[in-house]
Amino acid sequence: MSTAPLVQFRSVTKWYGAVIGVNDVSVELSSGITGLLGPNGAGKSTLIKLLTGQLRPSLGEVSVCGSPARTAVARRHLGYCPDADAFYEEMTGRQFVTTMARLHGMSRTDARTRTEAVLAEVGMLDRADRKLRGCSKGMRQRIKLAQALVHEPDVLVVDEPLNGIDPVGRRELMDLFRRCAARGQAVLVSSHILDEMDELADRIIFMGRGRVLAVGTLPDIRAMFAEQPLQIRIQTPDQRAMAAQLIAWENVLKMELQGTDELLLKVIRPNEFFERFARQVVESVFDVRHLETMDATTEATFEYVMSAVARF
Numbered sequence: 001m002s003t004a005p006l007v008q009f010r011s012v013t014k015w016y017g018a019v020i021g022v023n024d025v026s027v028e029l030s031s032g033i034t035g036l037l038g039p040n041g042a043g044k045s046t047l048i049k050l051l052t053g054q055l056r057p058s059l060g061e062v063s064v065c066g067s068p069a070r071t072a073v074a075r076r077h078l079g080y081c082p083d084a085d086a087f088y089e090e091m092t093g094r095q096f097v098t099t100m101a102r103l104h105g106m107s108r109t110d111a112r113t114r115t116e117a118v119l120a121e122v123g124m125l126d127r128a129d130r131k132l133r134g135c136s137k138g139m140r141q142r143i144k145l146a147q148a149l150v151h152e153p154d155v156l157v158v159d160e161p162l163n164g165i166d167p168v169g170r171r172e173l174m175d176l177f178r179r180c181a182a183r184g185q186a187v188l189v190s191s192h193i194l195d196e197m198d199e200l201a202d203r204i205i206f207m208g209r210g211r212v213l214a215v216g217t218l219p220d221i222r223a224m225f226a227e228q229p230l231q232i233r234i235q236t237p238d239q240r241a242m243a244a245q246l247i248a249w250e251n252v253l254k255m256e257l258q259g260t261d262e263l264l265l266k267v268i269r270p271n272e273f274f275e276r277f278a279r280q281v282v283e284s285v286f287d288v289r290h291l292e293t294m295d296a297t298t299e300a301t302f303e304y305v306m307s308a309v310a311r312f
Contacts, residue, residue, distance in 0.1 A: 005030050006155050006186040007051060012060035014046050021046035023210040029155065029186045033177055035201030036190040043210040044190050048159055051188070052080045065154055076104070079153035081144045083160040087132045093143040094119065094128035100147040118146040123172055137164035145176070155186045162191060174200050229253055229266045231294035237261055238287050249276070261289070
């Protein structure tokens with residue numbers, strides 16, 4: 001991924017009367033896939049509307065490829081796939097995407113060429129002549145993505161793109177976002193389907209109460225909250241002997257014996273724990289058949305971030 005920022009929020013605040021939508025947000029987006037996560041009311045929708053030029057910041061600046069987000073120059077670099085549908089329902093999918101291409105200033109020939117290319121990319125080439133009013137949720141979502149990509153934007157913003165999509169469709173759309181990132185595009189994915197962000201996103205932006213709470217990869221964010229406990233499951237034939245040793249480690253807060261060959265641990269400062277544990281395995285002190293972390297996921301990390309914020 002390129003490290004040059006394609007999107008920049010500089011000390012951005014947006015209020016609606018007495019209500020603050022986002023509060024002093026400074027964040028950058030570069031090429032790659034960024035997941036935007038947070039509960040309802042966190043400020044995600046306001047952030048997206050500021051990025052796509054639908055709202056003007058009360059304070060601060062938002063730029064896309066060096067131009068203010070509300071300018072026509074910035075919008076030429078931006079593709080937007082909203083959560084809500086807003087189609088000309090009497091059109092076919094092909095007609096709709098072609099019309100959007102024409103509105104971007106393309107000639108008829110270029111618009112037709114680009115329409116066929118993006119319809120193929122989103123898997124709608126053989127279904128694009130159906131009227132939009134008769135399309136399924138998944139088909140409509142693909143057409144929205146096609147219109148967002150038709151002008152080859154540098155920045156793609158997709159709001160809840162996997163809602164209502166079957167598992168095969170989700171996999172295909174995730175592959176599409178990866179191809180966009182591989183081309184150097186910055187892809188911002190706002191989603192409530194947290195577990196899929198583990199696999200999809202290169203980095204995460206956590207929002208809550210109008211603020212950016214944490215930015216980085218999941219391991220980076222997890223490290224910020226190293227004192228938050230991590231659950232680990234270990235399978236070993238030496239269950240009781242291992243338990244007797246591990247219970248004395250200061251990293252181990254809690255331990256449960258499950259069955260005859262499993263330990264469930266709750267540890268803090270997991271990096272320290274794993275380094276010490278690895279040495280014991282190498283020295284053959286521990287016979288380990290299986291080890292897994294139970295909650296080092298986007299959802300668990302989000303809960304950790306929110307619980308930490310709640311203490312302030």
